Amino acid sequence: QVQVVESGGGLVQAGGSLRLSCVASRTIIRSYTMGWYRQAPGNQRELVALITSGGTTNYGDSVKGRFTISRDNAKNTMYLQMNSLKPEDTAVYYCNLQQVIREYWGRGTQVTVSS
Numbered sequence: 748q749v750q751v752v753e754s755g756g757g758l759v760q761a762g763g764s765l766r767l768s769c770v771a772s773r774t775i776i777r778s779y780t781m782g783w784y785r786q787a788p789g790n791q792r793e794l795v796a797l798i799t800s801g802g803t804t805n806y807g808d809s810v811k812g813r814f815t816i817s818r819d820n821a822k823n824t825m826y827l828q829m830n831s832l833k834p835e836d837t838a839v840y841y842c843n844l845q846q847v848i849r850e851y852w853g854r855g856t857q858v859t860v861s862s
Contacts, residue, residue: 749774749851753842756856759832763860767827769842769853777820780845783827785838785858795840796827809835832860 755767767783782797796816797805804816815828825842839855 749844751842751844751851751853753840753853753856756840756858758859758861761832761834761860761862763832764828764830765832765858767829767840767856767858769825771823771844771851774844774851775820776818776823776825776844778846781818781825782843782845783816783825784841784843785836786841787838790838792841798825829858832858834860834862836860
């Protein structure tokens with residue numbers, strides 16, 4: 748069974764940085780579109796960033812210019828570098844792998860940004 752595990756979350760002050768990692772096991776990520784999503788209490792889950800198998804990236808408007816998504820297929824890992832963090836970035840961040848006929852989610856990692 749495919750497993751997707753996020754790490755790197757934590758508590759940081761506004762203006763700080765964090766780097767999230769997402770490791771997939773029992774599958775090879777090369778052919779997947781991968782993404783980071785987040786969900787704050789009382790809000791719907793929203794897209795943070797996507798990266799296709801070809802390396803094309805797409806970002807949510809609220810994080811453009813501050814966050815960078817990347818992937819290392821050799822390590823079966825995806826990253827999210829988050830800079831200039833704001834309190835409104837506080838949420839649980841989820842890793843997503845998707846193909847046409849399958850999709851996998853991690854359990855999430857908490858990011859809390861204090862003002």
